[in-house]
Amino acid sequence: MVPKVHTVVCSGNNPVHIPHEFYEQGDLIIGGIVSHIHYIFPIVSFDEHPSRVVIKNPTVIRKFYQHILALVFAVDEINQNPKILPNVTLGFHIYDSYFDSKMAYRTTLELLFKSHHFVPNYICGIQKKVVGVIGGLSSDTSSSMADVLGLYKTPQISYGSFERAINDHIKFASFYRMVSNEDLQYKGIVQLLLHFRWKWVGLITPANEAGEQFLQTIEPMFFKNGICSAFTERTEYYMQFTGNMLDMVDPSKYSSQTFMKSKANAVVIYGESTSIIWLTSVIIARNVIQLILHQSVRKEPEGKVWITTAQIDFISNVLKFIDPNIRMLQGAISITIHSKEIQDFSDFLQVVKPSGQDADGFIEDFWEQAFGCSLSNATKMAGIMGTCTGEEMLESLPAPFFEMSMTGHSYSIYNAVYAVAQALHIMCSSEATCKRIKGGDRLSSQNVEPWQLHSFLQRISFNNSAGDEITFNEHGELAAGFDITNLVTFPNNSYVRVKVGRLDPQAPPGKELTINRNGIQWHRVFTQVPPLSLCNANCLPGYEKKKKEGKKFCCYDCDPCPHGMFSNEKGLETCARCPPDQYPNEEQNQCIPKKTNVLSFGETLAIVSTFSALLFSLITVVVLGIFIKHRDTAIVKANNRSLTYILLISLLLCFLCSLVFIGMPNKATCPLRQTAFGIVFSVALSSILAKTISVVLAFMATKPGSRIRRWVGKKLAYSIVLSCSVIQVGICVFWLATSAPFPDVDMHSMSEEIILLCNEGSVLMFYGVLGYMGFLASISFTVAFLARKLPDSFNEAKFITFSMLVFCSVWFSFIPTYLSTKGKYMVAVEIFSILVSSAGLLGCIFSPKCYIIVVRPELNNREQLIWRKM
Incomplete structure (x- = not known):
């Protein structure tokens, strides 16, 4: 409920009234409470009534005089605009809060109830209608004003208050502000x-x-x-x-x-x-x-x-x-x-002069303190500082004393005045509240009540002369x-x-x-821009921050980046890892692209491997040619020449399949590498196993009445080779069908290189192929070892035993060596194992025979065979 206001004629002794005010008559009055002047408040001695104590020596915040002028300028501009409140004149009444909460209460009441004898809730003297109040600057002033204005539901629009103390829109329902939260x-x-x-x-x-x-x-x-x-x-x-x-x-x-x-x-x-x-x-x-x-x-x-x-100017x-x-x-x-910048505001400031401003109770103190002179020859200031001419220019004052461009607070005041005027305009256009005095053009202020503006202010929305949209959010704040x-x-x-x-x-x-x-222009003393503001200097690239015990977390030591990490800027909190295809340099302050790691044909290791594979292949072809040329000799016939041919051809393919491991992995070579090598080696081992079993069965068949004689022959040998090879072929086919090897890259195993490799797909199948070859080699070694002393002039068992010993030694050492190497060296280990094991079979089995065939042909005859048996 709005308190009832009584209009009476007041009498009595008048205390000293507030000296600073700026009043201009109008149909409707917009009030203003600014913070412009500081007083020296004397100590209260209780010798007289406090209201009668004379307040002396005002100190003006000269720059804030623009706040007063912004309000005056806005009102004058509205009065000259026929599109806003036509035929209605706005007036204003401005007081000062003196940066004091107690004085803010006093001046607010003075604004509402103009009285020389202070009687709250009574209007004394000239009748006026204050429809809204602009102010204050600080939270304390705004809160003090809101305590009074809220009782009468008079709209209050603060131009500089931000604090949450007056954010309660329920308690201060009449409070608005021209600033954001x-x-x-x-x-x-x-x-x-x-x-x-x-x-x-x-x-x-x-x-x-x-x-x-x-x-x-x-x-x-x-x-x-x-x-x-x-x-x-x-x-x-x-x-x-x-x-x-x-x-x-x-x-x-x-x-x-x-x-x-x-x-x-x-x-x-x-x-x-x-x-x-x-x-x-x-x-x-x-x-x-x-x-x-x-x-x-x-x-x-x-x-x-x-x-x-934003509160600070x-x-x-x-x-x-x-x-x-x-x-x-x-x-x-x-x-x-x-x-x-508001158009014409700067021109308005340039014509502000102390002469002809009798209604302005602020300008005299401002002018004297701004220009260091006196407007009256009778004052002490005149003798010390000289007399003001009244023609001094505001634009001559430095910015800390006065600005010619509109400040943020003045802009808020300007917009606040327009917000009240726009709300009045809408209300008068849509309601029957703005009635005219009968027979006249003047507005009857008795028909306009301040509380009626709230519903219009709460949904006000308009563009000011600078093009900014002015609207309040649900909290009464400028959006x-x-x-x-x-x-x-x-x-x-x-x-x-x-x-x-x-x-x-x-x-x-x-x-x-x-x-x-x-x-941004920084202070001239800064050599680095933007300047630093840290507890200690930024860590250099290659270092990361380490917290200092007992200090705030912004204080730190600089430690080198951990191995494998880098920092490429000053002041980084932690080091980071390089992308997978890069690695940190020695200083650990940048990342370097990794080199590719692949056994290409141009490398020395690949050239040696290729040369060795071709050389052994040539030797194998020569040995095969020798055995074909001397196929009818005793030593060739005695050792099952068909198996010999199969063994030599498979050894030739073993040497050649090592070449598949050299070069860039691709979709064709990756599935072929291990499977071709496994199948060809299985055929070679199956042939050796068949030859060994054939030797044993041939010796056992020479005994009288032996039933084993019917097993001796080519069919058994072929069956052994075929059956043992088919099992390996089945393993490889299953491998290719379920999880075939494929080209892949390994960026993590080596810190400075990217390994281009063939991913085996299934490691279990890979070791299954190797395991099956080891199984065949173990059986061949065992049978050959047991048959090594059989009485036969051309008994191969002892040579096969030694060759299997070489083969098994190579491949048993292959597994730990293979697992302990990375990249192209892993491929080189496998190539080496293939070449050495194949060369071991070729040398141990065929070199003694080639020696007899080529160097000692006299031993390669049936008579020598029979003689040696005897």
Whole structure:
């Protein structure tokens, strides 16, 4: 329920009223509570009523005078626009909060109930209708105003308050604000630090509830994103100083200011604009003290990147002739309220003069303190500083004192005025509330109640003159983002703010920040851009970070990368593995492509293997030719020449199949390698087994009455060769049908090479082929060993025994050697085993016979055979 307001004529003794106000009559009034002036509030002695105590010596935050002018400009612009509230004149009434919660209550009530004798809830004097109030700047001021305005359901639009203390839209149902939620700032700060890889960051906050809330929110976000706070500076300063600038700070702390000593280059400053005054005042005070102590004046802290939040504007509150040290803030990166340049606003500022501004109760103090002169010859200031001409130009003031371009806070005020005007326009266009006085054109303000605007403000949506859409979200906040600006300072202590980025609340999570790092001008002392802000220097490429015990996790030692890993940039947390086809160099700071590992025909090892295979093949052909040429001799006939031919041909194929292992693996050679080798060797071993069994059976058949004689002959030998070979063929066919070998690459077995190989498909089948050959060799060796001493002049058993011994020795040593080698050397081991075992069979079995046939032909006859038997 809205409290009933009584209109009466008030009388009585009038206390000293609030001296600063700016009033312009209109049909409907837009109120404004700005934060522009600091007072020296005297100590209350209770000798007289506190309301009668004279407040003296106002200190103006000159830059904030633009906030007042922005409101005036917006109202004047609307009144001149026939498309908004035609035939209705807007007025305004502006008061100051004096940066004090108690005064914010007082001026808010004064705004609603203009009274020299302060009587809350009664309208005294000139009747007016305040339809909405713009203000305040800080959370404390806005909250104090909301306590009063909320009772009367008067719309309040803050132009600079972010904190969550007044986020409760149920408690403050009449509260709106022209800024985005502060949570977006927190995300932007973290993303900004991550973008530039600043992990060692200082924090400066005011020692109040808002500062603690900031720390409680931002520090967990830092930890989650791997950022450490190098220090946390809680500042205590009071603007109610006694006229001495040094009273703002505690002089005992000048020598121990943490931010001056820390090696953290990135420092986040949270608070109000007075935080900048505190910062610059600390520098000035330190220099003054050093001069008093006859020390050399230290320069401002260099090498800092100041990161400021949207509540902060770059202001100076010292006299114009004292160096405000704005240059120490060169390169500062600020999250600022989004703004655009408004047409004609700069022209409006250029014609602002103190003459003819009797209704403006702010301009006199502003003008005198901005230009260091007096508008009245009667004041003490006139004798000291001279008299103002009234023709001084605002554009001559440096930016820390006054800006000609519209600041973010002024832009918010401008939009807030338009939001109220647009809501009134819609209401008057759609409702019968805006009635005219009978017979006149003037609006009867009695028919417009402030609470009626809420339903229109909550769904307001329009584009301002700069093209920005103005609309509130469900929390009564402007649905807009923030600008990222870079501070560029000049030798005359002025500056410009350059937009280098944007915080967009509509962007996907984690992508809210966009920034043009090439557009940033850093502090001149930085030799590396962007500068570093780390607990210790970045680890060089080839090293990774190792946590220091007892230190924050951002402090670390640098250890070389583990074997097989690399890091190719400075400051990497951990080393990484190279892609599978690459390996780290000796310095472990880059990856090198791996070489291919394959036994190609051009390599020495392949040339030797090829030459050996061809040489042994030629020898085998020569031996086969010798046996064919002397096929009718006794020694050839005695050893079953058909089996001899089969054995020699299979040995020839064994030598030649080793060539299949050389060269690039492909779909044709991979299935052929092991299967061809296994089948051909099985035929050779089967022939040897058949020859050995034939020798044994031939001896046993010579005994009288032996039944074995019927088994002696070619059929048995052929049957043994065929049956033993068919089993190996069956194993190989099953292998090819179920899991055939195929071309493959092995990138992991060798650190610097990629092995091109034939994947066996089924290792079990591969060792099954080898195992079956070992089985045949073992039987042949056993039978030959037992028959080695049979009385026969051309008994092959002893030669077969020795050849099988060589064969088994080669292949039993093959398995461990094969498993312990990699790449082309594994292939070379198998080729070597094939050649050596085949050459062993060829040499041990056929060299004695070739010796007799070629060198001692006289022994190759039947008579010699019979003689030797006798």
